[in-house]
Amino acid sequence: MKKDFSFIVYADNSFGILNRMINAFNRRRIRIRTLMASEDEQNPHTGSAGFILYTTEDMMRKVKPQIEKFIEVDHTHYEEGTTAFYQYLQQLSVEK
Amino acid sequence: MQQKAALQTKIDRLNSELPITGAEALIRSLIAESVDTIFGYPGGAIMPVYDALYHYGEQLNHILTRHEQGAIHAAQGYARASGKVGVVFVTSGPGATNLVTGLADAMIDSTPVVCITGQVASHLLGTDAFQETDVMNITIPVTKWSVQVTRAEDIPAAVAKAFYIARTGRPGPVLIDITKDAQFGKAPFHYEPCQQLRTYRPKPRLQMEAVRAAAELINQSRRPYILAGQGVLLSGAMEALKALAEKADIPVANTLLGLSSFPADHPLYVGFLGMHGNYSTNRNTNECDLLIAVGMRFDDRVTGDVSKYARQAKVIHIELDEAEINKIIQADVAVHADAKEALEALLPLVKPNRHTEWIASFHRYQQEEFEKIVSKDWFPATGLIKMGEVVHLLSELTQGQAVIVTDVGQHQMITSRYYAFKRPRTHITSGGLGTMGFALPAAMGAALGAPHEQVIAIIGDGGFQMTLQELGTISQYHIPVKILVLNNSFLGMVRQWQQLFHESRYSFTEMVNPDFVKLLDAYGIPAGRVTERAQLREALAEFVSAPAPRFLEVKVEKEDNVFPMVPAGAAVSDMILEA
Numbered sequence: 001m002k003k004d005f006s007f008i009v010y011a012d013n014s015f016g017i018l019n020r021m022i023n024a025f026n027r028r029r030i031r032i033r034t035l036m037a038s039e040d041e042q043n044p045h046t047g048s049a050g051f052i053l054y055t056t057e058d059m060m061r062k063v064k065p066q067i068e069k070f071i072e073v074d075h076t077h078y079e080e081g082t083t084a085f086y087q088y089l090q091q092l093s094v095e096k
Numbered sequence: 097m098q099q100k101a102a103l104q105t106k107i108d109r110l111n112s113e114l115p116i117t118g119a120e121a122l123i124r125s126l127i128a129e130s131v132d133t134i135f136g137y138p139g140g141a142i143m144p145v146y147d148a149l150y151h152y153g154e155q156l157n158h159i160l161t162r163h164e165q166g167a168i169h170a171a172q173g174y175a176r177a178s179g180k181v182g183v184v185f186v187t188s189g190p191g192a193t194n195l196v197t198g199l200a201d202a203m204i205d206s207t208p209v210v211c212i213t214g215q216v217a218s219h220l221l222g223t224d225a226f227q228e229t230d231v232m233n234i235t236i237p238v239t240k241w242s243v244q245v246t247r248a249e250d251i252p253a254a255v256a257k258a259f260y261i262a263r264t265g266r267p268g269p270v271l272i273d274i275t276k277d278a279q280f281g282k283a284p285f286h287y288e289p290c291q292q293l294r295t296y297r298p299k300p301r302l303q304m305e306a307v308r309a310a311a312e313l314i315n316q317s318r319r320p321y322i323l324a325g326q327g328v329l330l331s332g333a334m335e336a337l338k339a340l341a342e343k344a345d346i347p348v349a350n351t352l353l354g355l356s357s358f359p360a361d362h363p364l365y366v367g368f369l370g371m372h373g374n375y376s377t378n379r380n381t382n383e384c385d386l387l388i389a390v391g392m393r394f395d396d397r398v399t400g401d402v403s404k405y406a407r408q409a410k411v412i413h414i415e416l417d418e419a420e421i422n423k424i425i426q427a428d429v430a431v432h433a434d435a436k437e438a439l440e441a442l443l444p445l446v447k448p449n450r451h452t453e454w455i456a457s458f459h460r461y462q463q464e465e466f467e468k469i470v471s472k473d474w475f476p477a478t479g480l481i482k483m484g485e486v487v488h489l490l491s492e493l494t495q496g497q498a499v500i501v502t503d504v505g506q507h508q509m510i511t512s513r514y515y516a517f518k519r520p521r522t523h524i525t526s527g528g529l530g531t532m533g534f535a536l537p538a539a540m541g542a543a544l545g546a547p548h549e550q551v552i553a554i555i556g557d558g559g560f561q562m563t564l565q566e567l568g569t570i571s572q573y574h575i576p577v578k579i580l581v582l583n584n585s586f587l588g589m590v591r592q593w594q595q596l597f598h599e600s601r602y603s604f605t606e607m608v609n610p611d612f613v614k615l616l617d618a619y620g621i622p623a624g625r626v627t628e629r630a631q632l633r634e635a636l637a638e639f640v641s642a643p644a645p646r647f648l649e650v651k652v653e654k655e656d657n658v659f660p661m662v663p664a665g666a667a668v669s670d671m672i673l674e675a
Contacts, residue, residue, distance in 0.1 A: 012295055015244060016236055023237050065419035071241045071261055074295045 004033065005053045005060050006084035012072035013039045013047035020070050021049060028063055030055040034085065038092050046074070050088040053078075103130070107287050115282035118248030118274065119144035122212065123152050125255035128287040131183050133174060133544055134158045135167040139187025140227060142214025144279035146185070159544070159573060162565035164191050166537040168198025169563070171209045173541030176524045177499055177549070181262050182209040182541065188216055189227030192273070193234060197531055199269045200238040204528030205353060206326060208267035210258045218246040218275040231273050240268030248281030253288070260290035265298030266417040267330060300418070302433045302441055309429045310388075310412045310438075311445035317386035317410075319454045320346045323369060323398075326353035326527075327391015327416060333436035334358070334520050337390065340439055344449045347458055349377040351392045352512055356523040360496060360516035366458045370397045371662045372509035375469075375671055376461030378662060381406050382669035383457070390414045391435040394424035395528065404667035414438045468673045469659050473514070480653040481629050483507055483582050487514040487554070489633060490580070493640045498550045498578075499524065499542055503535035503559035506588035509658045511554050522549075533562030539577045540570055543644075550578065550640075557583040557609050564615070571619040576644035579621075584654045585609055592657045596675055597664075616647045623647035 011017050018037055025032055030053050037049040053060070060078050067076055077084075110124045122145055126134070134156055138146045149158060161167040164186045171182025186192060192213040202209050215221070216228040232244050241261045245254050251274065258270040314320055328337050334357055341348050341358070347366045348358045358365050367374030369381075378400075381387070387409045392398070399405045402424060413420075413427035414435055421430045431438045473484025487510050490498075496518040502508040502525040517523050524542055526534035539553035560581050570577055587605040594602050616623035626635040626648065639648040662671045 016232055016242060019233060019236050027237070062419075062423055065421075069417065069419050071293065071296050 002054055002056050003080060004082050005055065005078050005080055006082055006088070007051040007053050007060070007076065007078040008084065008088050009049045009067060009076045010074045011047060011049070011070070012074070013045055014072050017070060017072045018049060021067055024063060024066050025051070025053065028055075028059060030059060030063065036089060036092070048088075050085050052082050052085050103289075107289075110285065110287060112285040114284065116285050117144065117148060117279065118251050118281050118283070119148035119279040121248060121251045121283065121285050122255065122274065122279070123148045123156065124285055125252045125287055126183060127152070127155050128289070129181070129255065129259045131181070132157060134183045134185055135161055135170040135174070135541065136185030137161055137164050137167055137187070137191060138185070139191050139214065141188035141216055141276050142185060142191070142212070142279075144276065145212070145214065145274070157544075158185075159540070159569060161537065162568045163563065164194035165197055165533070166563055166566040166569065168195050168202070168209065168211065169531075169534050169537035170541035170566075172198060172202050172207045173501060173524055173538030174545035175208050175541070176538070176545075177521060177542035177551070178545030179521065180545065181259055182207070184209060184211040186211070187214045187227065188231070189229045191227075192231040193229060196234065196238060197529070199235055199271065201526050201529040201531045201534065202269035203238045203240065205526065206267050206330060207269065208262040209269045210255075210262050211269065211271045213271060213273045214279070215244065215273045215275045217277040219277075221275070231271070235271050238269070239271050242271040242273070244273040244275070245278050246275045248278050249283035251278065252285060256288060256290040257293065260293070261296065265296070299434055300416070300432050302437050303431070304441065306429055306431045307438060307441045308445060310414070310431055311442055313386055313410055313412055313429060314344055314346075314388065314442075315447050315449070319384045319451065320344065320386040320388060321380060321384035322346050322348040322388045322390060323351065323392055324348055324354045324357050324390050325351040325392025326357070327435045328354060328357040329520055331391065331416070331434045331436040333391070333439050336436055336439035336443065338362070340443050340446060343443065344446045345451045345455070346388070347455055349374075351395065351398055352525065353527040354392060355512055356517035356520050359518050361518060364455070366462070368512050370395075371400070372513065372658050372660070374462070374513065375465035375660050375673065376458040378668040378671045379461050380458060382408065382667065384409050386410050386412065388412045388414070389425075390439065391416070393417070393420040399424060400662045400666055400668040400670075404669070465660065465673065473510075481626070481632060481650055482656055483510045483652050484514055485629075486580075486582060486632065486636070486650050486652065487511050489636050490552070490640070491515045493637055494550065494552070498522065498552045499546055501525065501535045501539040501542055501551065501553045503553075503555040504530045504532045505556045505559060506584075506592065506656070506658050507554055507556045507582045509589075521546075532559040535559060536563050536579065537566045539579070540566060540575045543575050543577045550644075551576070552578040552580060554580045554582065556588060557581055557585060557607060558587045561609070567616065567619040567621060570645050571621055574645065578639060578644050579647045580639065581612060581647070581649045582652050583609065583612070583649050584652050584656065586654055588656070589658070591655070595655070595657070612647070612649045621645045621647050623649070625649045625651065627651045
């Protein structure tokens, strides 16, 4: 059953990495409801992106290692629901 | 240690405090990475690089292909035959876009290539300048990594990173797009090979718990079955695989890309998996009690209907790429590791065993397949020449020792079934992407990457005509490739499907071909043709023993089919032996 998931990615801030992530979701026909990406205030060479994705748990399990496989991606995590995404947004605004 | 010191000495000689151009920095970086061969095609946006290359002709052998697609397939063939990274130079715009098929092919088949594309000057990016295209975004889905370089001083680090990424972990294609101003710009040159990257972990730490769990399943199993993929070849796990199979008496089947990872004449080798694989290998997938998948990704051509695939069996999946684990088939024990490391760790934990009755069940299926299909393919008494007898004879004449490069289609499946590969890295094909036109340029690259091997390209008449412009490259550089075209004047595999599943409506699959022998004559490549069975052995023997390059066309039966087959969407155990 499809539902909302918060998906947070921490990565190097390099050209194209966001495109790679979006391509991976598009290729799997995963709907991106919301996207927020930001470079790190302290270290602009790194950054993060938060997504609200509408898909199945099985798809989340499969797409997570595909995103983590990208060279610049450090780590990811996902949770069911949107809470983690909004916590991520809050964390970004506190840092800024 | 000595090798490392020699490399450092070489790099010290290349380093320069005096500023050099970005173009020359690229060339020196490639030399520092021990590149010896480049496949390429020059054009406006990469001219500074070619100008720099002009002065390094003794250290770098550049092969001018006749099309950029030929260049990247040649680099793939070079990489697969040599185990090194293939290198490609092309210009911007159409030069870069012509790489896309090869990049996609290299990506899905885990082939390490580094492609250097020239780009317009950085101030022209995004302006629709002449031969400007957004190669970065076009190639993102088909590259393991890509980078655009706009400053000369960034070139050495980009090259170092590119080679490290291309050859480590699960190998793959990398693209470096270099703007023209970066090629012209100047900077001192200091090369540092890349050893690690903060966010990239190419080799996972072996989890001994998973290895022990795998050993336990193997020790308990009564009908274990090893499926060996290309990961075995890439990690150099051939001996470890053989040792494990022999110790626990486990039959071994190969995926298409795994062919040559286990000797075809070994008593435990049971054949080729998949849609047009062997009868026993597919049937017994649904009869084993343990599948041990090593360095393979459960491609849909291997699994058929996933919902009916090996449901009765426990699954051990040994795989370097974590994204492949549980992607298609759920593993009971997942060993996220390099295949060689995992198999070597597994070996002492596995108990010696015998599975005589289980192995005999493969032999019974093999006998059935031999009587119904193989014997008719190898020894037809009448009718036109069959592809099967050509490949079987070639295998016999070369003693399974040649490097065989195939294209895509019926001849590819026939070769996978009937050529008895005896040594590792002797089978090169386009597996995942299924790129027609792959074989001829890939064979050129293989011949240059493995200069002491006999390289034979086996191609259908359709695929041959997709990249036959590379005959010009073979002719110019006298590349020692043997080319065997099995000509049925059809796009044979599509025609077979039309016959079997579309009531023989042969919709645009018949080809009217040129006189290939005359064509080869125009390129100055000795060529022959066989139309009669009586001439076949002699012609093939002459083809094998003659100096290369050499071409042989064999006119084969037009409507020959490849059997057995798993119909699309069927279970592997529903494999059919005949129409």
